[in-house]
Amino acid sequence: MSKYWSPLVSQLSPYVPGEQPKLQRLVKLNTNENPFGPSPRVLDAIRAQLDEGLKLYPDPESQQLRETIAGYYGVRPGQVFVGNGSDEVLAHVFYGLFQQERPILFPDISYSFYPVYCGLYNIASEQLPLADDLSLRPEDYLRPNGGIIFPNPNAPTGRCLSLPEVEMVIRGNPDSVVVVDEAYVDFGGESAIALVDRYPNLLVTQTLSKSRSLAGLRVGFAIGHEDLIEGLNRVKNSFNSYPLDRLAQAGAIAAFEDTGWFEETRTQVIAERERVTESLQGLGFEVLPSAANFIFCQHRQQSGADLSARLREQGIIVRHFNKPRIDNYLRITIGTAGQNNELIEALAGIVAA
Ligand code: PMP
Numbered sequence: 001m002s003k004y005w006s007p008l009v010s011q012l013s014p015y016v017p018g019e020q021p022k023l024q025r026l027v028k029l030n031t032n033e034n035p036f037g038p039s040p041r042v043l044d045a046i047r048a049q050l051d052e053g054l055k056l057y058p059d060p061e062s063q064q065l066r067e068t069i070a071g072y073y074g075v076r077p078g079q080v081f082v083g084n085g086s087d088e089v090l091a092h093v094f095y096g097l098f099q100q101e102r103p104i105l106f107p108d109i110s111y112s113f114y115p116v117y118c119g120l121y122n123i124a125s126e127q128l129p130l131a132d133d134l135s136l137r138p139e140d141y142l143r144p145n146g147g148i149i150f151p152n153p154n155a156p157t158g159r160c161l162s163l164p165e166v167e168m169v170i171r172g173n174p175d176s177v178v179v180v181d182e183a184y185v186d187f188g189g190e191s192a193i194a195l196v197d198r199y200p201n202l203l204v205t206q207t208l209s210k211s212r213s214l215a216g217l218r219v220g221f222a223i224g225h226e227d228l229i230e231g232l233n234r235v236k237n238s239f240n241s242y243p244l245d246r247l248a249q250a251g252a253i254a255a256f257e258d259t260g261w262f263e264e265t266r267t268q269v270i271a272e273r274e275r276v277t278e279s280l281q282g283l284g285f286e287v288l289p290s291a292a293n294f295i296f297c298q299h300r301q302q303s304g305a306d307l308s309a310r311l312r313e314q315g316i317i318v319r320h321f322n323k324p325r326i327d328n329y330l331r332i333t334i335g336t337a338g339q340n341n342e343l344i345e346a347l348a349g350i351v352a353a
Contacts, residue, residue, distance in 0.1 A: 015116040018319055027316040027342050029333040032294050034213035036268060039261035042214065045254035049246045058246040068253045069221055073193050079223055081232045084243040086183060086207040086220025087113060093203065095121050096235040097177045097228065100146030107136055109326055111155050111181060134288060138165045142172040151181040153189050156321065156331040158290030163190040170199045177228065179203045186211035186266050188291030193223050200225040210293055211266050212255040219244060219252040269293050273334045279344045283351050294333045302351065304328040310350045316343055
């Protein structure tokens with residue numbers, strides 16, 4: 001606390017990201033990174049930028065990257081907004097589209113950055129409880145609101161709505177913006193990008209941090225009607241004209257171009273997810289069905305906090321949320337086959353003891 005802080009800053013409850021440990025040789029399964037790494041073509045593209053020199057500012061509009069993303073998804077470049085990670089895209093969404101008269105809606109168990117943005121921008125929210133099986137009920141979102149946001153697949157549950165269910169929420173709310181946060185969609189969800197030409201109130205956000213294994217490069221994007229994108233650009237150009245540096249723009253373009261790497265690595269993540277799920281079920285875990293690169297699970301006898309602490313003693317880090325309704329669960333990122341084997345062996349030992 002400092003007397004120099006504004007009243008707003010004094011009241012903030014900032015987001016606390018999952019730990020990025022400095023220790024080597026940890027099995028790090030706590031922040032949903034993708035263990036397979038980016039395409040080698042991404043690294044080549046970044047190196048080429050280094051050779052060309054970094055003395056000049058990057059393209060403030062990220063034109064070539066937006067064209068690449070638009071071509072990939074079959075939309076127009078004017079329907080694409082890019083930012084420094086989808087977190088920054090989301091921040092601009094909250095600032096530019098969600099400051100409305102009515103509260104915005106999002107699930108009670110969901111991405112924990114949403115309430116933080118509400119605090120930063122003074123946005124009222126209603127957090128709608130997920131069903132007992134931690135699924136999202138689309139019909140709950142047919143009530144007056146100033147905007148709607150939910151991840152699909154949801155985080156940290158991994159559960160996914162079908163496209164018709166997502167469409168029901170979009171169609172039922174023509175007067176507010178519905179944001180579908182598809183950070184994990186490439187691991188098993190159906191993207192709502194297919195609907196953007198039919199619904200001017202739909203905005204889909206995605207990231208290169210997960211399925212393209214570029215969490216360190218910080219690139220996220222949104223796709224929606226040109227009017228929504230223009231609103232986001234007005235915010236961006238009032239905040240930072242150059243959110244994506246030259247390395248990020250070049251690397252992101254190469255990541256979209258290497259479709260082979262993308263398909264191969266995401267297929268491996270999905271196959272490993274199914275294998276880890278079956279193994280943990282065999283150890284007495286209840287595992288929610290996941291369409292993401294992580295699983296959400298609880299053990300029938302042992303507490304989530306305990307299991308997380310015991311894994312940590314063995315150098316394996318997973319995420320445990322000290323939050324009502326989910327404090328018995330562990331969220332475990334899918335790693336390489338070797339990392340997953342270490343996890344399964346460690347859990348087998350802990351559960352047997
Ligand atoms: N949305 C969800 C649901 C997430 O889990 C994350 C990752 N923490 C993000 C958005 C943000 O990802 P990034 O800023 O790396 O694009």
